[in-house]
Amino acid sequence: MESIHIRCKRCRNVFAPDQRDRGHWICPECGTRNPNLLRCYRSVAHVCILALLWSALMLAMAVGERFPLSPFCLPHILHFVLCLIIVVRIYRTRAPWSISRIHVFMLLSFGSAFVFGLLQLLPAVCWPDQSSEETTRVMTVLAQYLAVYAGIFGYLLWLRSARRKCVL
């Protein structure tokens, strides 16, 4: 099995991490815990698998309806294709960080899902019902939605910087 080399984020020593290792990749020189990039990229792929199943479900429901070619299907088709590309590419390589434009695909996939979801929430946020209970409910959903995506985008940013530091 051909070994993969990464650079320690602290001492810049180049080493071959044990790829079967589920935990951090420990630098043999300085003992720094470097992120297990393989596991990090695969965790993004796992989220994409869930998103893929969700898009497939939405599409199946749309096809079951009267007008299968509703424009509302388009974001789901786009999202399905983007997630499929990410999952296949990450699982087909042993060094997913070396895939050019993988972060562009990730940004497109999660970014489009974020915008599409926000557009669906927007009418309820901008033109709330009269009842204050309903307004509170909508605002809670919006806050949770923003928190989840802040977490996702924060993780993607962190992964991008980890890739820069550790990849040769």
Ligand SMILES: [Zn+2]
């Ligand atoms: Zn080191």
